[in-house]
Amino acid sequence: MSSSSDNFVVPGTELGVEEEYISGSGTYCDDEGRIRASVVGRARYDSSSRGVSVIPVKKLLYPKQGSNVLGIVTNVHRDLVVVDMYAEVRLQPRFSIIGEYESTFTAGIPLSQVSEDYVKDIHDYFRIGDVIVARVISVGAPLTLSTRGALYGVLYSQCSVCGHLMLPVNPRSVKCTYCGHVEKRKVSAIALPKPPSVKLKKLLLRTLS
Ligand SMILES: [Zn+2]
Numbered sequence: 001m002s003s004s005s006d007n008f009v010v011p012g013t014e015l016g017v018e019e020e021y022i023s024g025s026g027t028y029c030d031d032e033g034r035i036r037a038s039v040v041g042r043a044r045y046d047s048s049s050r051g052v053s054v055i056p057v058k059k060l061l062y063p064k065q066g067s068n069v070l071g072i073v074t075n076v077h078r079d080l081v082v083v084d085m086y087a088e089v090r091l092q093p094r095f096s097i098i099g100e101y102e103s104t105f106t107a108g109i110p111l112s113q114v115s116e117d118y119v120k121d122i123h124d125y126f127r128i129g130d131v132i133v134a135r136v137i138s139v140g141a142p143l144t145l146s147t148r149g150a151l152y153g154v155l156y157s158q159c160s161v162c163g164h165l166m167l168p169v170n171p172r173s174v175k176c177t178y179c180g181h182v183e184k185r186k187v188s189a190i191a192l193p194k195p196p197s198v199k200l201k202k203l204l205l206r207t208l209s
Pocket residue numbers: 159160161162163164176177178179180181
């Protein structure tokens with residue numbers, strides 16, 4: 001794992017296996033011996049004790065309009081992506097978590113807000129289990145998010161073939177770190193392993209202004 005967003009985890013994120021690490025606070029071990037995060041926070045690995053724990057972040061009450069949020073895709077309909085929101089995040093100048101919501105809020109990304117491009121098949125953009133960053137555009141009922149703009153989209157995914165971590169390899173795809181399987185996604189620019197190209201930088205500046 002290489003980008004600055006990698007240490008931030010949400011409940012369920014795989015942190016390692018029992019043979020390698022000892023499950024510490026803020027983590028649990030699943031039936032298959034994988035250690036996973038149980039809270040939103042920053043993963044910490046201790047090489048001397050071989051322990052892994054998650055340092056939790058402060059608690060926030062409600063999502064605010066314009067906030068950037070961290071969430072997990074729980075369902076994908078033909079014209080709507082359903083997201084459980086866990087935390088408010090800062091994207092610039094570096095990705096960081098401002099705070100975790102005291103309860104999980106469910107929000108939707110309507111088809112028109114998925115991308116600035118024409119979206120033919122929503123499944124080429126998001127799938128269940130994706131950990132994403134999005135922006136709150138309405139706090140009314142229903143809570144509405146947008147992932148238009150290069151900064152927004154997938155940080156990491158779970159492989160549909162083997163269940164391991166998938167990391168972004170370019171703005172439109174993620175690749176499994178275990179079996180090499182590649183799937184289409186809308187990837188957040190902050191999750192990409194390489195610094196953004198000049199073209200992407202221009203796009204980012206336009207998104208921010
Ligand atoms: Zn895989």
